[in-house]
Amino acid sequence: MTPELQELFTFLAFPSVSTDSKHKQDVLSCANWLIEKLSGMGLSTELHETPGHPIVIARNEHSPDKKTVLIYGHYDVQPADPLALWDTPPFAPEIRDGKIYARGATDNKGQMLAHILGIEKTLKEKGKLPVNIILLFEGEEEIGSPNLAPFLEKHKQDLACDIIAISDTGMVAPNTGTLGYGLRGIACAEVKITGPARDLHSGLFGGAVANPATAVAQLVASLHLPDGTVAIDGFYDEVRPLEDWEREMWAKVPGVKDEDFLEVTGSPALFGEPNYSSAERTWARPTAEVNGIGGGYQGEGSKTVLPAEAFVKLSLRLVPDQEPQVILQKLKTHLEKHCPPGVNIEVELGHDGKPYACDPHSDFGKAAQRALKATFPGEPMLIREGGSIPIVQAFQDILGTDTLLLGLALADAQIHSPNENFPIQNFEAGIRLNQALLEELAK
Missing domain, CATH: 3.40.630.10 (Zn peptidases)
Structure with missing residues (x-):
């Protein structure tokens, strides 16, 4: 050596x-x-x-x-x-x-x-x-x-x-x-949804009390349109468009074609904002991603409970000229607006970088x-x-x-x-x- x-x-x-x-x-x-x-x-x-x-x-x-x-x-x-x-x-x-x-x-x-x-x-x-x-x-x-x-x-x-x-x-x-x-850039947040004071029997109380795990799933689903576009109001307002020379050059870059992304990631298919290549999406377009999600019983087999709380951790990748603090406030507004009835929401804004x-x-x-x-x-x-x-x-x-x-x-x-x-x-x-x-x- x-x-x-x-x-x-x-x-x-x-x-x-x-x-x-x-x-x-x-x-x-x-x-x-x-x-x-x-x-x-x-x-x-x-x-x-x-x-x-x-x-x-x-x-x-x-x-x-x-x-x-x-x-x-x-x-x-x-x-x-x-x-x-x-x-x-x-x-x-x-x-x-x-x-x-x-x-x-x-x-x-x-x-x-x-x-x-x-x-x-x-x-x-x-x-x-x-x-x-x-x-x-x-x-x-x-x-x-x-x-x-x-x-x-x-x-x-x-x-x-x-x-x-x-x-x-x-x-x-x-x-x-x-x-x-x-x-x-990056902007992070964690969302906590709370409902009943404790875990409840899903047979005795299911259908009568809102389920925080279901509410988290609905919130996450609200972040994107079916085609992968971020659905937060005003999310793309300040995004700097790609230059023509960038798109031309990136089309020639080795190792970042769509098939390369499939091979490296092991994913069954690619998905993302329409009309952009995988390289363009990852280098020059903003995203909203779920980094962790949880709530309720996680052990082996079934435990028929309605969980008292659930959470999701989010990170948004940003591009010039998006301001992290502005985007985080837009995210918070979106989450509070789309929070289902019957539960409480707590949005904790995390670290960010331009x-x-x-x-x-x-x-x-x-x-x-x-x-x-x-x-x-x-x-x-x-x-x-x-x-x-x-x-x-x-x-x-x-x-x-x-x-x-x-x-x-x-x-x-x-x-x-x-x-x-x-x-x-x-x-x-x-x-x-x-x-x-x-x-x-x-x-």
Whole structure:
């Protein structure tokens, strides 16, 4: 095993699960490991405490005649549950068929460490970097980065930069350079429906008392028209239409045709808003999704009860120029309007993040494309991302800086799922990409 892979294995072994308080010390230990690694490379480092998990900052010696590049990543990971579905323990990395299997392998430790090792390699080969570098690594991305925006506001001058680079997104196909220039935003909510004071016998009281589980099902059904269009009033009012050049380019992107979506997802058929391809739906159209739903008896066999309460968890993916708080209020109004009689509704609005888009044809965008071309064969693909990195728009709002999204994840990386994986080939390419990127951005 190469020294680079050994370091990645060490990094992946930290169960740095940000959402679980039982792992608070593991998250801190992971941050301290990063500090030790970055200090050992000759960078000046800072560990900043927050009300949650720490933020790690590292810099080289800055020169006023060089461009300043901020590289962002996150060292926290999703919970590993359900553990029974992992083929190997999630925090005991293993290589199978050229892929590294572990929680965080792709999201985001593998991609993030590739940048670190690219910087280290350049320092060893040339003694200095072609740009001023700021590394900003946080431990709360998987819980919505609640403390990063205040940190940016407080340290705005110290974090001033010309461009930001992030590898926490996907590439459209193996060995295909991919530049992301947009991200969908997100807005979450949880709905609780309550009815009787306790579970009731469904024979004695069914038909006389409203059933909260039925009410939740009716509410969920009200969110969409039969063709998949979101039925919330005003949901599409601010949606920025697709440009003609985007539709033309995306039609040529490998790995994202409708049949590819079927193969990757294992779904029996595709479904969604009419008159858009699957790629267009996931990259540039908003959605309303059910993430969890429940109520009543969940055990084996029957238990004939009318449940006292039921719930549904929702997330809405948003596109430019939708404002999350505006959309959440429209969702709340819709849910309250369509709540069936005989039950009480409680809508709890959750975390949100703005959508993001920049010009991929800017000078920095062109530099990123040259770096991708130097790393991967063929012309780079320009895409928007279906996922959300809420802090990217905060970078734009607070630091006034665009972000280049240089994804190394493949569609079958199983991010947030059991058996998350990262190809060794992509990890090694990420190291080379960082070296090429800093050279190109310096020009």
